[in-house]
Amino acid sequence: MKSVNASIITIGDELLIGQTIDTNSAFIAQELNKIGIWVKRKLAVGDAWDDIWYALDEESKNSEIIIITGGLGPTADDITKPLLCKYFGGKLVINEQVLKHIEYLFEHVFKRPMPLLERNKKQAEVPDVCTVLMNERGTAPGMWFMKNNAVFISLPGVPYEMKGLMTKEVIPRLQQHFTLPVILHQTLLTVGVGESILAEKIKDWEEKLPPHMKLAYLPHFGMVRLRITSIGDNKNDLEKELEEQFIQLKGLVKEWMVIDEDMTLQQAIAKLLKERKQTVGTAESCTGGYIAHLLSRDPGSSSNYKGSIVCYDNKVKEDLLGVSQEILNTVGAVSEETVTQMVKGALQQLKPDYIIATSGIMGPDGGSENKPVGLVWIAVGNKEKIIAKQFQFKFERSRNIEQTAIAALDMLRKFVLSQ
Amino acid sequence: MKSVNASIITIGDELLIGQTIDTNSAFIAQELNKIGIWVKRKLAVGDAWDDIWYALDEESKNSEIIIITGGLGPTADDITKPLLCKYFGGKLVINEQVLKHIEYLFEHVFKRPMPLLERNKKQAEVPDVCTVLMNERGTAPGMWFMKNNAVFISLPGVPYEMKGLMTKEVIPRLQQHFTLPVILHQTLLTVGVGESILAEKIKDWEEKLPPHMKLAYLPHFGMVRLRITSIGDNKNDLEKELEEQFIQLKGLVKEWMVIDEDMTLQQAIAKLLKERKQTVGTAESCTGGYIAHLLSRDPGSSSNYKGSIVCYDNKVKEDLLGVSQEILNTVGAVSEETVTQMVKGALQQLKPDYIIATSGIMGPDGGSENKPVGLVWIAVGNKEKIIAKQFQFKFERSRNIEQTAIAALDMLRKFVLSQ
Numbered sequence: 001m002k003s004v005n006a007s008i009i010t011i012g013d014e015l016l017i018g019q020t021i022d023t024n025s026a027f028i029a030q031e032l033n034k035i036g037i038w039v040k041r042k043l044a045v046g047d048a049w050d051d052i053w054y055a056l057d058e059e060s061k062n063s064e065i066i067i068i069t070g071g072l073g074p075t076a077d078d079i080t081k082p083l084l085c086k087y088f089g090g091k092l093v094i095n096e097q098v099l100k101h102i103e104y105l106f107e108h109v110f111k112r113p114m115p116l117l118e119r120n121k122k123q124a125e126v127p128d129v130c131t132v133l134m135n136e137r138g139t140a141p142g143m144w145f146m147k148n149n150a151v152f153i154s155l156p157g158v159p160y161e162m163k164g165l166m167t168k169e170v171i172p173r174l175q176q177h178f179t180l181p182v183i184l185h186q187t188l189l190t191v192g193v194g195e196s197i198l199a200e201k202i203k204d205w206e207e208k209l210p211p212h213m214k215l216a217y218l219p220h221f222g223m224v225r226l227r228i229t230s231i232g233d234n235k236n237d238l239e240k241e242l243e244e245q246f247i248q249l250k251g252l253v254k255e256w257m258v259i260d261e262d263m264t265l266q267q268a269i270a271k272l273l274k275e276r277k278q279t280v281g282t283a284e285s286c287t288g289g290y291i292a293h294l295l296s297r298d299p300g301s302s303s304n305y306k307g308s309i310v311c312y313d314n315k316v317k318e319d320l321l322g323v324s325q326e327i328l329n330t331v332g333a334v335s336e337e338t339v340t341q342m343v344k345g346a347l348q349q350l351k352p353d354y355i356i357a358t359s360g361i362m363g364p365d366g367g368s369e370n371k372p373v374g375l376v377w378i379a380v381g382n383k384e385k386i387i388a389k390q391f392q393f394k395f396e397r398s399r400n401i402e403q404t405a406i407a408a409l410d411m412l413r414k415f416v417l418s419q
Numbered sequence: 420m421k422s423v424n425a426s427i428i429t430i431g432d433e434l435l436i437g438q439t440i441d442t443n444s445a446f447i448a449q450e451l452n453k454i455g456i457w458v459k460r461k462l463a464v465g466d467a468w469d470d471i472w473y474a475l476d477e478e479s480k481n482s483e484i485i486i487i488t489g490g491l492g493p494t495a496d497d498i499t500k501p502l503l504c505k506y507f508g509g510k511l512v513i514n515e516q517v518l519k520h521i522e523y524l525f526e527h528v529f530k531r532p533m534p535l536l537e538r539n540k541k542q543a544e545v546p547d548v549c550t551v552l553m554n555e556r557g558t559a560p561g562m563w564f565m566k567n568n569a570v571f572i573s574l575p576g577v578p579y580e581m582k583g584l585m586t587k588e589v590i591p592r593l594q595q596h597f598t599l600p601v602i603l604h605q606t607l608l609t610v611g612v613g614e615s616i617l618a619e620k621i622k623d624w625e626e627k628l629p630p631h632m633k634l635a636y637l638p639h640f641g642m643v644r645l646r647i648t649s650i651g652d653n654k655n656d657l658e659k660e661l662e663e664q665f666i667q668l669k670g671l672v673k674e675w676m677v678i679d680e681d682m683t684l685q686q687a688i689a690k691l692l693k694e695r696k697q698t699v700g701t702a703e704s705c706t707g708g709y710i711a712h713l714l715s716r717d718p719g720s721s722s723n724y725k726g727s728i729v730c731y732d733n734k735v736k737e738d739l740l741g742v743s744q745e746i747l748n749t750v751g752a753v754s755e756e757t758v759t760q761m762v763k764g765a766l767q768q769l770k771p772d773y774i775i776a777t778s779g780i781m782g783p784d785g786g787s788e789n790k791p792v793g794l795v796w797i798a799v800g801n802k803e804k805i806i807a808k809q810f811q812f813k814f815e816r817s818r819n820i821e822q823t824a825i826a827a828l829d830m831l832r833k834f835v836l837s838q
Contacts, residue, residue, distance in 0.1 A: 014637045016458040017604070018448030019646065019681075021440065025463075029437030039435040040470065042463035044444075047635075051459065058477065109813075110613075117615055158638070160814055185436070194529075196536055216466075218433045219577070227438065262438075279732075282708075288715025289701075289708035292729045296707025299783055299816055307735040310711045310727035312720075313698075316769055320728075320739075350735055364718055394528070395579055397718055 003038040003231055004178050007059035011052060011071035011080055012157065015044040024069050024162050031166050036180035036231075037065060047071065052083055060150040065174065070157030072123075072140040081125070084154055088145045090129030095141070098132060099124035102139045130154075133169040137161045142169060151177060182235045186246040187227040187262035190253055191410045195219055198226070202252045213245060221399065222406050223265065226253065258413065265409045266294040272416055273304035278353040280412065282308040283321055283346035285333065286360040286376060291405045306352040311342070321345030334359050334371050336388045339379035343386050354416065356380050356408045360391075362400045374400055378408045380415045387415060422457040422650060423597050426478035430471060430490035430499055431576065434463040443488050443581055450585050455599035455650075456484060466490065471502055479569040484593065489576030491542075491559040500544070503573055507564045509548030514560070517551060518543035521558045549573075552588040556580045561588060570596060601654045605665040606646040606681035609672055610829045614638055617645070621671045632664060640818065641825050642684065645672065677832065684828045685713040691835055692723035697772040699831065701727040702740055702765035704752065705779040705795060710824045725771040730761070740764030753778050753790050755807045758798035762805050773835065775799050775827045779810075781819045793819055797827045799834045806834060 008028055014020040022044060029039045040063050045051040052071075059066045071080030085092050102124055106116060123139045126132055133142030133153075138161035145152040153170055155162045174180075190198065195217050199206075206215050212232055218225040228245060232238045250260055259268040273280060282291045292308035295301060309320050314333055317323040322345040327337045342357035360376030367373035374395065379388040391407055393400045427447055433439040441463060448458045459482050464470040471490075478485045490499030504511050521543055525535060542558045545551055552561030552572075557580035564571040572589055574581045593599075609617065614636050618625075625634050631651055637644040647664060651657045669679055678687040692699060701710045711727035714720060728739050733752055736742040741764040746756045761776035779795030786792035793814065798807035810826055812819045 013633075013635050013648075014646075015445075016448055016461065017452050017648070018445035018450075018458075019606075019637055019644070020639070021442055021445050023440055026434075026437035026440050029435055031437075033436050039437075040465065041474075042435065044461035046459065055460075117619055119618060120615055160818060187438075196538055199538060200536055214432075216432050218438055220439070225438070227433075229432070229436070282729075284708075288720070288724070289703075289711025289727055289729065290716070292708025293712045296729070296731055297709070297817060297820065301707070302731055302785075305707070306732040307739075308708055308711075308727070308729035308731075309739075310701075310708065310715070310729070312715055312727075313725040313769075316726040319770075320726075320768060349739060350732075351738075366721075398716060399579060401716065 003036060003181050003183065004065065005040040005063040006032050006037050006065035006067060007041045007043065007063040008039060009052075009055050009059060009066060009068045010042070010044045010157070011047065011068065012044075013046045015070075016046045024157065024159055027159070027163060028067055028069070028166060031171055032065075032174075033183055033185070035171060035175055036183045037174065037178075038183065047079055049079060049083055052080065053087065056087055056152070060148060060152070064150055064178070066150060066152045067170070068152065068154045069162055072154065072156045080154065081127070084130075084143065084145065084152075085127035088127060088129045088147060088152075090127035092125040093128045094121075094124050095126045095132055097134065098126065098141045101134065105139060133165055135161055135165055136168070137164040144173065182232055182238055184230045184235075184238055184242050185227055185262070186242055186260075187225055188246075188250060188253070188260045189258045189263060189265065189268065190224045190226065190256040191222060191258050191265065191406065193224065193256040195224055198224055198253060198256070202249065205248055205252060209245065210241075213242070221402055222410075225262070227262075258410070265406060265413070267298055269409055269413050269416075270295070270298060270301060270304055272413065276416070278416070279304050279306045280354045280356065281306040281346055281350035281352035283342040283355055283357040284308060284310045285312060285317065285342075285358055286362050287358045287401055287404050287408070288312055290401055291356060291358065291408055294405060294409070307350050309346055309349060317342065320349060322348075332371070334361060334375055334377055336377055336379075336390070339377040340381075340386050340388050343379045343381045347381070347383060354380060354382050354412060356412050358404055358408055360400075360404060362404075363397045376400075376404050376407075378404065378411055380408070380411045382419070387411065422455060422600050422602065423484065424459040424482040425451050425456050425484035425486060426459060426482040427461045428471075428474050428478060428485060428487045429461070429463045429576070430466065430487065431463075432465045434489075435465045443576065443578055446578070446582060447486055447488070447585060450590055451484075451593075452602055452604070454590060454594055455602045456593065456597075457602065466498055468498060468502055471499065472506065475506055475571070479567060479571070483569050483597070485569060485571045486589070487571065487573045488581055491573065491575045499573065500546070503549075503562065503564065503571075504546035507546060507548045507566055507571075509546035511544040512547045513540075513543050514545045514551055516553065517545065517560045520553065524558060552584055554580055554584055555587070556583040563592065601651055601657055603649045603654075603657055603661050604646055604681070605661055605679075606644055607665075607669060607672070607679045608677045608682060608684065608687065609643045609645065609675040610641060610677050610684065610825065612643065612675040614643055617643055617672060617675070621668065624667055624671060628664065629660075632661070640822055642677075644681070646681075677829070683713075684825060684832070686717060688828055688832050688835075689714070689717060689720060689723055691832065695835070697835070698723050698725045699773045699775065700725040700765055700769035700771035702761040702774055702776040703727060703729045704731060704736065704761075704777055705781050706777045706820055706823050706827070707731055709820055710775060710777065710827055713824060713828070726769050728765055728768060736761065739768060741767075751790070753780060753794055753796055755796055755798075755809070758796045759805050759807050762798045762800045766800070766802060773799060773801050773831060775831050777823055777827055779819075779823060781823075782816045795819075795823050795826075797823065797830055799827070799830045801834075801838070806830065
């Protein structure tokens with residue numbers, strides 16, 4: 001069975017001048033994939049009548065499903081709704097259910113005492129040729145249209161509202177409307193190896209993959225995810241076959257593999273610590289709390305993450321972590337001695353099982369001949385043992401911070417496994 | 420003068436299954452905009468021959484410039500280069516300069532002692548009909564093609580490499596190749612006001628904008644940026660006119676305006692603190708170091724950011740910030756008393772001029788009837804004064820964290836201004 005194709009159209013000049021990064025379409029694609037719909041094209045166009053119209057025409061030649069986000073807000077740069085109305089040959093009418101919902105939101109959620117503004121009321125207007133998809137999370141409703149055997153779905157651009165509509169309205173309706181094939185993915189995460197070496201290692205295996213299975217390399221900083229995608233009719237057969245291939249792949253890359261799930265490095269660490277009922281804390285200079293953020297942003301992190309001391313200022317390194325003035329004045333803040341002392345100090349202060357410590361020069365300024373931009377010392381340890389390692393990253397500031405965090409988390413992972 | 424149009428095509432299945440979020444095209448769009456090139460469409464397609472071919476055909480009907488990223492890595496799921504070769508009617512030949520550069524990178528930068536793998540050498544192959552754009556930062560070169568009066572530029576998908584090529588090669592060559600108009604933007608940032616109310620407030624002004632000037636509302640969580648875009652021939656006239664309109668706009672929204680530049684809230688705070696030669700630190704529970712990360716991720720932040728104590732565990736609140744067991748056992752960690760004490764404790768420990776403290780329930784679990792998910796206490800203060808405020812956010816975890824950070828930073832900004 002061939003998969004059903006979708007196109008995602010995101011609308012808004014802000015996307016085209018690079019002021020906003022589109023995260024909506026990634027979420028939409030993930031949700032569609034889970035039910036066996038393949039996203040063939042993703043397109044962003046500006047708030048221009050002709051460009052949107054042309055996009056609707058073109059994408060419906062490519063795909064049976066067209067999902068449109070953005071262009072539904074209450075402000076004047078939004079032209080999507082009148083356009084959709086004309087495109088599908090309807091007229092705008094107030095939808096009473098939507099209007100009641102907007103009134104409810106203003107009274108009970110936004111708690112605005114004033115009467116509704118005209119432009120807020122207008123959000124209850126929908127083309128009379130669409131099926132309204134109620135948006136519990138906001139004022140702009142979703143809309144479902146049919147034309148020339150294609151389904152067009154328009155969703156608000158606010159991520160939180162779009163997500164609610166996708167999950168509660170769009171996905172169940174698409175499953176009812178189409179007969180869908182099965183798409184399965186298996187993903188693993190590697191750290192510390194480049195694409196080329198991975199590819200060499202698994203070349204023979206990859207060449208023998210059956211045609212309905214596909215391997216993708218997804219590099220991201222110092223990490224590469226490998227993903228097998230399989231498409232077919234029979235879920236059980238497909239699962240079994242995919243599992244067999246995945247076991248072979250895991251065997252081939254085991255020296256670099258962090259985890260055999262579609263997880264981030266910090267999620268893999270959280271899983272590892274949970275299994276061992278252990279906790280971690282951080283003492284961060286150059287990463288400025290970024291590792292703390294990574295360790296605390298997933299649900300349930302309080303069971304394995306204790307806290308951090310961000311010692312951006314050297315005085316904080318001295319006062320809270322016990323790094324001596326002598327060390328700071330002789331070998332300096334970016335040194336093995338400093339990060340080792342930071343681990344010791346933070347173990348005492350925060351009382352976790354493990355501490356990660358970082359100190360380095362992230363750039364663009366602050367480098368010297370002896371300590372160039374990108375030089376970083378990382379230490380990990382517990383009460384018994386501390387390991388420190390020097391790195392030299394060669395990127396711009398934000399990527400140096402990211403790379404330092406990845407290297408530090410991978411050092412922690414290996415340290416925990418060695419215990 | 421009409422602006423020159425560009426289309427950006429990003430290639431890769433990872434974009435279509437939602438596993439990767441495209442940040443490249445935002446950067447490319449920003450750079451093109453600065454030199455007066457308007458991005459008309461952004462398109463993502465998968466690693467499929469026919470889809471890429473069709474995209475090249477279609478986009479060259481829309482735009483004079485087509486920029487392609489991705490699909491140039493050393494691994495087997497990349498088909499872009501052979502396709503470009505066929506599309507432009509050339510054949511693949513080894514480029515000696517690129518080969519030497521790859522050999523240099525392997526020997527001196529990657530420090531891999533082995534001889535080059537066949538697939539690494541292949542990266543030096545380019546269609547003989549293109550102009551090679553040397554990629555200082557990586558192995559895959561950029562390529563410049565001409566066909567039917569359109570310029571096609573292919574760039575590697577690794578952001579760091581793509582950025583280097585855009586800045587050093589693509590932009591100067593486009594400026595030479597086209598006669599370009601002037602595009603100017605002015606952006607301001609507001610916090611604490613919705614789109615609708617802003618729109619009501621500036622309606623009369625907006626309606627009178629000349630046709631070559633356009634206003635956009637860019638909402639992002641609790642913030643809305645307002646951007647005026649102006650296009651024309653004469654830079655001086657355009658600048659003067661834009662400045663006049665911008666002054667009017669600023670006057671209309673002054674009660675919510677944070678800054679009249681295209682800056683983030685934390686950049687505006689950094690600027691404010693630098694002017695006053697003051698510093699900030701944080702004591703974070705629910706935001707888990709995210710505010711610390713925001714305050715430290717921009718260059719030069721060490722001059723106004725001192726450090727943080729992330730007290731995810733209540734024991735850390737007690738030991739390092741002096742929150743009493745009695746407070747934690749009676750009113751609890753999410754309370755006015757706790758965040759107030761966190762400010763006091765962190766002022767002592769970190770010794771900055773100001774402290775931001777946060778404590779709340781980010782979800783999805785951990786809520787109760789009295790303290791539901793989304794409940795947050797934020798305090799800001801200095802040695803003389805502490806202000807605490809309660810918030811109730813209603814989003815999922817990651818957005819609750821983001822919203823808490825924004826609310827906290829805005830409280831700090833107002834506190835600093837009130838001093």
